[in-house]
Amino acid sequence: MTHVLALPFLLAIAVAGHILLSRGAKALASAVYPLATGEPEAVGYERRVYGTADRAMLEVVALVLASGVVMWVGMTWKLGWVGALGFLMLLGAVALDMARWERVTVSASYVWFQRGFGHKVHQVAIENIRDVSVVEADAPGYTLRHLNRNRTCRLTMRMNDKRVVALPKTDAHGEVEAVEALANHIRSRQLLAGDRQAVKRSGDEGSAAAARAAREPTTADREMLRELRRLRKQAQSPNLPPAVKHIEGSGKA
Structure with missing residues (x-):
């Protein structure tokens, strides 16, 4: 037992x-x-x-x-x-x-x-x-x-x-x-x-937007470019006084 x-x-x-x-x-x-x-x-x-x-x-x-x-x-x-x-x-x-x-x-x-x-x-x-x-x-x-x-x-x-x-x-x-x-x-x-x-993905999109913004000129840049074009046209105009032409010519030199 x-x-x-x-x-x-x-x-x-x-x-x-x-x-x-x-x-x-x-x-x-x-x-x-x-x-x-x-x-x-x-x-x-x-x-x-x-x-x-x-x-x-x-x-x-x-x-x-x-x-x-x-x-x-x-x-x-x-x-x-x-x-x-x-x-x-x-x-x-x-x-x-x-x-x-x-x-x-x-x-x-x-x-x-x-x-x-x-x-x-x-x-x-x-x-x-x-x-x-x-x-x-x-x-x-x-x-x-x-x-x-x-x-x-x-x-x-x-x-x-x-x-x-x-x-x-x-x-x-x-x-x-x-x-x-x-x-x-x-x-x-x-x-x-x-x-x-x-x-x-959001970082890549932000980088692309920043690159586009860098390539596009700002408002101030556009205004400056327009002013430069206006001054260049005035310098090339034959009706300008001799003194202005002389100053423009000296500036180009």
Whole structure:
């Protein structure tokens, strides 16, 4: 009877061990291999193992629980090598979790996402995004955290060329705020870029107006030109007195 009661305890130990080991591995990977390069990461989210109703995550959880069962068998029958095998299975669950780790982040100019550690990091320029939306939906299946009451959420991006990019989905119960924060960051960067373009256009228009004004003579300049033309005509007139002609002639010299 005591051995039977130890099974739930070892299952809980396996789950807790997986959570601690995977979080540590992901924190280290995020520090050493950040998604964003050249720009600091602002906000992001990742797919949660125990809250996302997804077959890939269910397989990770099943391997974790199986490692707990194997460790329980090793402890019950005092088989050290079986207990060691259970621990290796737990490490394998962490490795499988990392291989299926999906994460998203955003920097000042780009959206970055990756489907599986070590896989290709996708980079999308915010200036190429037309709009973003957060999509929530009920998810069939079971999870340890929510049993059969599961919802998923994800960020979708509609590009300027009308393509739709669906980013990794995650647990809506715990991660929807992070997904909303990422969407709002993208919207704020788009608004800022639009304001900068408006300022640039107005500045260009102001420069063009200033150039036109510089090319056009002012009222005082026009009056001076008319007066000079009048004096030149008088100087060329044969009816001027000799003294005036002499003065005009000396002025030309």
